[in-house]
Amino acid sequence: MSAKCEKPTTSILDRADACALLHQGGEADVYELSCGEDRYALKWYHAGSRFDDSVVDRLKHLNVPGLYRVRESGVRDNTAYLVYDFLDGVNSADVPAMPVAVALKLFRSLVHTLDLLDKENIHHGDINPANVLLCRSGAMLNVVLIDCGIVGPGALAYAAPERFQGKPASTKSDLYGLGMLLFRWIAGVDLLASQDYNELAAQAMAIDGVDISSRLYGLGCCSPQELSALEPLWKALLRESPENRAEDFDELDELLEIALDSMGVGEVTAQTALQKFAKDLFAEKMGQKFPTEEKSVFPYRKCSGENEKNNLKIGILVFFGLILIALVIAVCVGTKSPDIDETGHLFLQKSRSLESGAERDSEMTIDSVPPAMLKDLPTPATE
Incomplete structure (x- = not known):
């Protein structure tokens, strides 16, 4: 097309x-x-x-x-x-399991961004690891949220139960997606998994019965202290009913601050952990440029003003080419166009000749008619 x-x-x-x-x-x-x-x-x-x-x-x-x-x-x-x-960063879907302190620190930054969006009455609607990028700024690691405003439930393994029912994105549905995202960052695997739409919808509806702490303990990715600190977060995020989740992002931020404090993770400790994680994550990526050796074909048809300019140039050349051909033909057949001055002179002479004839016709009277012609004219009848 x-x-x-x-x-x-x-x-x-x-x-x-x-x-x-x-x-x-x-x-x-x-x-x-x-x-x-x-x-x-x-x-x-x-x-x-x-x-x-x-x-x-x-x-x-x-x-x-x-x-x-x-x-x-x-x-x-x-x-x-x-x-x-x-964004020169790493998709968080491609990142292995994070240390709990790193995950909570990055998570809190993401919550601040969503809070600012929420105040603009904008809801993301598809919070999942693929839509969160980890970008390095100096020695620091930042999170950047992408792909707001999708129509539909988004990534099904992260969709809130009400999204399967066709309800629009909301603060509450974004909170549920955040809970699934946090589990993935810490565990390195999704909490819910299935290729079937109805199966995932059923698992989301039964989320209240999932013992998340036991899942993490079985994966061996959290200490008992960390499991205890995380428990209030799961209860505030991964609930089937929206009314049972946290009220808003401000409440969630308070819970995150409490969790970090209960783990004994201060600001200095958190920043040190972030720097180490960023160094390991970007060890092979720094200095990477646009992959010119891997160029792809544009997925769309480009529209360029240069095409219009080229068409105009071609049209002008064709026009003058036709004029040149006409002149060459005229010379070959020996035709000669009259000079414009000569044409004007002939036209003037013709005009004067016509005017002289008209004046002679107007001067003709009965006295100037020869008597022989008068003799033959009919005479009026007398009464």
Whole structure:
């Protein structure tokens, strides 16, 4: 299908000079776009997947710490797409199990970002490890949330029970997704697992009966002290009924502060743990540039103002070419166009000749008619 381009000169899609496929997901493929020195991420949605336009349009005007910056959105080739700033980080879905102190520190930062969004009456709707990136800033490690405003329940293993019932995203559903995310960060595996939609919906509805502490203990990833500190968090997040979850993100932040204190993890200890984790995580990634050796074909048809300029140039050349051909033919057959001055002179003479004839006709009277002609004219009858 042909591309529809309303503003081809300003679209990032059309300014991109290189493209590399980064990830193929269930709802969309993600590409890295290079526009000279600038780099962007392109989320190219699959058929049937889309985002909430009203949410994305509002995000374009927000600058929230810990949240990606949406630069462009729309439809190209009947396909929905998003363009946002490229983030040089690691998808948390690809990260092994984190130390509990590191997970809680990063988790608390993510909660602050969601709280700011909540105050703008924006709900994420699809909190899962793939939508949280870990980015290094100097020796520090930051979390960045991406992909707000999805239409539908999102990643099913992280969807709240009410989302399976078709209810829209809310503060409460985001709190449930956070609980599933925290478990994945600490355990390195999902709490719920199935390839079947109905099975996952049933497991979510039965979440109150899951002994999460026993699961973590069996995986050997938490000490007894850590398990005790985490228990209030599971009760505030992973509940079947939204009314039984934490009231809001402010309440959750207070619970996180209590959990860190009960583990004896102060600010200095937490920062030291974060720095060590970041160093290990990014050991092989630092200094990596745009993967030019892995360039991909653009998933869309580019619209460029250069094409219109080239078409105009071709049209002008064809026009003058036709004129040149006509002149050559005229010379070959010996035709000669009269000079414009000569044509004007002939036209003037003809006009004067016509005027002289008209004057002679107006001067003719009965006295000037020869007597022989008068003799033959009929005479009026007398009474």
